Amino acid sequence: MSSIQVNVETARELGLLPEEFEKIKQILGRVPNYTELSIYSVMWSEHASYKNSISWLKTLPRKGEAILAEAGTENAGLVDVGDGLACAFKIESHNHPCAVEPYQGAATGVGGINRDIFTMGARPVAQLNSLRFGDLKLDRTKWLVKGVVKGIGNYGNAFGIPVLAGEVFFDDSYNTNPLVNAMSVGLVEKGNVISAISKGKGNPVYIVGSSTGKDGIHGATFASANITEDSADDIPSIQVGDPFMEKLLLEATQELIPTGAVVGMQDMGAAGIICSTSEMSEKGAHGMRVDLDKVPLRQKNMEPFEILLSESQERMLVVVHKGRERDVEAIFEKWDINYAIIGEVTEGDNLEFFYHGELVALVPASTLVLGGGAPVYQREYREPAYYQEYKKFDMNSIAEPQDLREVAVHLIKHPNIASKRWVYEQYDTMVGTANMGTNFPSDAGIINLKGTDRALAVSVDCNPRYVKADPEVGTMIAVAEASRNIVCSGGKPLAITNCLNFGNPYNPEVYWQFVGAIKGMGRACEKFGTPVTGGNVSFYNQSTIGGKDEAVFPTPTIGMLGIVDNKNHQTTLAFKDKGHMIFLIGKTYNDIASSEYLYSYHKVKASPAPFFDLEEEYRMQQALATLIQLNLVQSAHDVSDGGLFITLLESAMPRNLGFDITTDAEIRSDAFLFGESQGRVVVTVSPSRETQFIDFMVENEIPFTTLGHVTKSEVRVDDVSFGFISDLKKVYDNALEELITGSNMCK
Numbered sequence: 001m002s003s004i005q006v007n008v009e010t011a012r013e014l015g016l017l018p019e020e021f022e023k024i025k026q027i028l029g030r031v032p033n034y035t036e037l038s039i040y041s042v043m044w045s046e047h048a049s050y051k052n053s054i055s056w057l058k059t060l061p062r063k064g065e066a067i068l069a070e071a072g073t074e075n076a077g078l079v080d081v082g083d084g085l086a087c088a089f090k091i092e093s094h095n096h097p098c099a100v101e102p103y104q105g106a107a108t109g110v111g112g113i114n115r116d117i118f119t120m121g122a123r124p125v126a127q128l129n130s131l132r133f134g135d136l137k138l139d140r141t142k143w144l145v146k147g148v149v150k151g152i153g154n155y156g157n158a159f160g161i162p163v164l165a166g167e168v169f170f171d172d173s174y175n176t177n178p179l180v181n182a183m184s185v186g187l188v189e190k191g192n193v194i195s196a197i198s199k200g201k202g203n204p205v206y207i208v209g210s211s212t213g214k215d216g217i218h219g220a221t222f223a224s225a226n227i228t229e230d231s232a233d234d235i236p237s238i239q240v241g242d243p244f245m246e247k248l249l250l251e252a253t254q255e256l257i258p259t260g261a262v263v264g265m266q267d268m269g270a271a272g273i274i275c276s277t278s279e280m281s282e283k284g285a286h287g288m289r290v291d292l293d294k295v296p297l298r299q300k301n302m303e304p305f306e307i308l309l310s311e312s313q314e315r316m317l318v319v320v321h322k323g324r325e326r327d328v329e330a331i332f333e334k335w336d337i338n339y340a341i342i343g344e345v346t347e348g349d350n351l352e353f354f355y356h357g358e359l360v361a362l363v364p365a366s367t368l369v370l371g372g373g374a375p376v377y378q379r380e381y382r383e384p385a386y387y388q389e390y391k392k393f394d395m396n397s398i399a400e401p402q403d404l405r406e407v408a409v410h411l412i413k414h415p416n417i418a419s420k421r422w423v424y425e426q427y428d429t430m431v432g433t434a435n436m437g438t439n440f441p442s443d444a445g446i447i448n449l450k451g452t453d454r455a456l457a458v459s460v461d462c463n464p465r466y467v468k469a470d471p472e473v474g475t476m477i478a479v480a481e482a483s484r485n486i487v488c489s490g491g492k493p494l495a496i497t498n499c500l501n502f503g504n505p506y507n508p509e510v511y512w513q514f515v516g517a518i519k520g521m522g523r524a525c526e527k528f529g530t531p532v533t534g535g536n537v538s539f540y541n542q543s544t545i546g547g548k549d550e551a552v553f554p555t556p557t558i559g560m561l562g563i564v565d566n567k568n569h570q571t572t573l574a575f576k577d578k579g580h581m582i583f584l585i586g587k588t589y590n591d592i593a594s595s596e597y598l599y600s601y602h603k604v605k606a607s608p609a610p611f612f613d614l615e616e617e618y619r620m621q622q623a624l625a626t627l628i629q630l631n632l633v634q635s636a637h638d639v640s641d642g643g644l645f646i647t648l649l650e651s652a653m654p655r656n657l658g659f660d661i662t663t664d665a666e667i668r669s670d671a672f673l674f675g676e677s678q679g680r681v682v683v684t685v686s687p688s689r690e691t692q693f694i695d696f697m698v699e700n701e702i703p704f705t706t707l708g709h710v711t712k713s714e715v716r717v718d719d720v721s722f723g724f725i726s727d728l729k730k731v732y733d734n735a736l737e738e739l740i741t742g743s744n745m746c747k
Contacts, residue, residue: 006032011041027367028363036363038309051377054371054376061532068086069193078120085188085189089533089559090497091182091498106147107151111159121192121254122187122193126161126162128163128183131180132552133168148178156243160247166424168415170416173552179555183499204344206342207339208252209338212272213299214310240312242314249316251335265319271309273317282366285349288345291355292307292354351365379511382512444459444491445457458562459560459562460482460559461478461558463481464554468554469607471512471515471516476523479521488681489572494563495533496525498558499535501538507542576634576686579710580634580687583705585704586617586702588644592668592675624636624683633684644680648682649728656729659708659709660715
């Protein structure tokens with residue numbers, strides 16, 4: 001054992017609470033050595049243990065007909081999508097690394113989430129991402145945006161997985177803490193799923209992939225602390241990615257599975273070797289003996305705790321049936337992948353780590369992991385004063401603008417509304433030939449399930465402004481919008497994954513936001529029949545800069561998976577032909593609360609969440625799904641950020657068509673055009689189907705409005721021209737690039 005003495009101060013420096021240090025001593029029956037203390041510090045960090053969130057996460061709905069692996073049981077969610085196939089999908093954050101080193105932080109976030117998918121035996125087929133940045137006028141924000149987008153693009157493009165969908169949002173609350181949430185979706189035959197488990201006394205334990213270096217040590221601990229002025233000093237906590245090695249690992253993994261030689265396999269992400277060995281061992285109710293000196297290293301003089309905690313990328317732990325070593329080694333050699341047997345499975349619960357024959361750590365696996373001996377806390381929460389202040393907002397205090405065309409142009413140019421073309425053109429969206437939305441965009445990303453009549457629909461959604469205004473309602477809206485996007489695309493929602501980005505959980509007002517978000521998510525998921533398959537909690541997205549503590553907007557990002565049962569029913573957002581009728585399904589309310597229009601045009605930050613009724617939303621979506629199955633609509637696009645006008649514009653632009661609409665005389669024109677009340681979808685109907693459409697809506701008592709019709713190229717509202725679609729499209733397409741690069745593309 002190491003002779004280095006540790007005490008409560010050492011524990012505190014490693015992020016452990018005094019009571020946690022006492023608990024470790026009780027577990028071991030002695031004072032831990034420094035290596036053991038380091039093990040507990042990363043495994044009991046919020047990032048690895050969810051100690052401040054798990055009690056609430058367990059209240060979320062987890063069961064469903066299509067669910068093949070309940071939340072927390074595997075590296076990712078697993079859902080039956082028919083035809084003998086299962087879909088593995090998950091979203092995770094890489095926020096803290098991106099705040100100090102955006103390129104590698106984003107690249108390794110993409111690499112890590114893809115490994116979670118393919119170590120289950122699934123082949124990744126799609127990526128999505130959800131990105132949040134601060135004020136684009138700041139040079140630092142531009143640096144972060146450029147680095148993150150390049151990191152995602154370079155890694156994902158080299159790995160060869162298309163980006164199907166995503167979102168980018170800007171607000172001052174993210175000035176110091178950007179949020180980078182990466183989602184991966186993969187497919188596997190149901191009989192070929194590999195579990196992250198270790199069992200069978202004497203079975204060899206392999207480390208496979210890149211050599212181990214000092215990058216990422218205490219990365220899980222780094223992710224469980226506020227960003228400060230000194231966080232740049234933590235760059236050693238950032239990992240470095242190698243997408244080409246990852247591609248080799250993917251192909252080798254696909255070849256390994258049919259051999260039947262593999263007992264279990266797990267990605268090495270946060271906390272590295274110690275995380276994989278402890279989680280796999282605890283799941284299989286076995287122990288493990290590991291010789292750390294047998295781990296291939298790329299740096300000299302690494303301490304045992306550094307080898308254990310390193311988060312070097314592109315590594316996996318693989319437990320193999322004894323006697324099958326040559327079968328798996330032949331595959332690793334074929335793909336030119338490093339491998340080494342570093343230990344073996346033992347009976348009992350203990351993890352024994354040796355270094356050149358000396359026992360350097362002895363810890364029970366069950367005491368390290370979520371659901372085992374890791375601590376679980378109920379944190380205090382308290383409603384913030386701002387919540388009631390926001391409710392006092394009165395729309396009548398806002399004067400209606402004289403020139404609504406000026407508002408329209410303001411929104412079209414706003415980075416939260418304008419085209420994200422500058423971002424997604426850096427991603428490969430077509431590799432693999434399964435993306436069905438390349439030329440025919442839908443509200444959700446659509447993945448072709450080749451050889452079947454079906455397709456997957458995927459969406460990632462959250463408007464954090466709504467969640468700040470009302471965490472419960474705002475998170476219900478995030479689930480509802482993800483579902484709405486899938487239904488608008490011709491799909492049926494199946495399940496969700498989530499990435500919960502919040503500030504410091506020890507702040508009662510931040511924790512109140514978290515609790516409200518969980519309650520809202522649970523209610524909405526129950527209603528839409530979308531159980532939670534897992535995800536990620538990212539606390540401490542809170543900066544302490546210049547003595548001021550500031551948390552990001554609460555951002556519970558929802559990644560939803562759906563199924564399009566008949567590819568012929570894939571519905572796109574684009575208007576199809578001049579003369580088609582434009583209808584609004586759902587009821588419009590006299591409401592501008594929390595809209596981009598109110599927030600950025602009038603600069604009013606304090607207002608409640610927009611109108612939302614869960615029952616109304618559900619009925620509207622059910623009706624829309626039936627309309628699509630009956631082939632009564634030509635296009636469908638949901639009303640969300642920017643309101644009805646932006647929805648119409650986004651539907652008109654793909655084919656350079658225009659629209660001529662009339663507003664509702666009973667609703668303020670600015671609320672009708674730019675308000676963001678929920679539960680609404682714009683559809684177009686061909687003249688030959690108009691009577692059938694109206695009859696269906698009336699019979700089913702679904703509120704709808706006749707807006708107008710599709711025109712050749714001009715945009716008109718209440719007989720006032722808002723210009724031609726080609727000119728508006730030029731502004732919409734280029735505004736973001738101008739803000740980021742300073743180039744004026746519209747000259």
